[in-house]
Amino acid sequence: MAYELDIPNSDQKAKVRNPWAVALLPIITLGIYHLVWWYRINKEMKAFGEARGYDLGRNPVNSLLALFPGGIIIVPALITYWKGTKRVQGTSALANREPVNGWLCLVLYLLLAPAMWAYLQVSLNHVWEQELGSGVPTDSSPMPEKLAE
Numbered sequence: 001m002a003y004e005l006d007i008p009n010s011d012q013k014a015k016v017r018n019p020w021a022v023a024l025l026p027i028i029t030l031g032i033y034h035l036v037w038w039y040r041i042n043k044e045m046k047a048f049g050e051a052r053g054y055d056l057g058r059n060p061v062n063s064l065l066a067l068f069p070g071g072i073i074i075v076p077a078l079i080t081y082w083k084g085t086k087r088v089q090g091t092s093a094l095a096n097r098e099p100v101n102g103w104l105c106l107v108l109y110l111l112l113a114p115a116m117w118a119y120l121q122v123s124l125n126h127v128w129e130q131e132l133g134s135g136v137p138t139d140s141s142p143m144p145e146k147l148a149e
Contacts, residue, residue: 002016002018002021003015004016005132006132007132010048010050010051012043012047012048013044014044015040016125016128016129019118020118022114023114023117026114027114035064035067035068038063038080038084039061039063041088041120041124042060042063042084043060044124045087045088045090045124048091048131049091056090056091057083057087063080063083063084081109084120085102088100088123088124091127092123092126092127094127095127095131097130099123100123104119105120
């Protein structure tokens with residue numbers, strides 16, 4: 001299901017990811033995929049915001065470093081999740097979509113963190129598909145006729 005879409009007015013791309021992969025691959029890869037995913041979604045939101053003239057984060061590397069190694073002392077990881085959720089809400093607001101519920105994110109994080117990650121990815125997928133296109137060619141040329149029986 002993963003495919004990339006071009007962000008207008010930017011040389012960056014946004015990726016529509018499978019929420020199941022976002023939730024389960026960190027378990028299989030011992031957390032490595034989660035770090036890569038967190039960096040990439042922050043980078044995509046930053047590029048999307050810059051293309052629209054809004055600040056949706058300045059440095060995705062800081063978000064990553066707050067998660068690891070900052071997560072060792074817990075507080076930086078909590079702050080990056082909080083601010084990352086705010087960025088997802090801002091991205092949804094730019095697309096005139098219903099933003100993610102911050103309280104629901106908190107409950108999901110406390111009960112089952114991978115569910116929160118999937119929830120954030122689903123929201124981003126909706127924005128990317130709505131704002132950047134479905135990734136399916138919209139060629140309006142007529143379909144070729146069937147060959148004669």
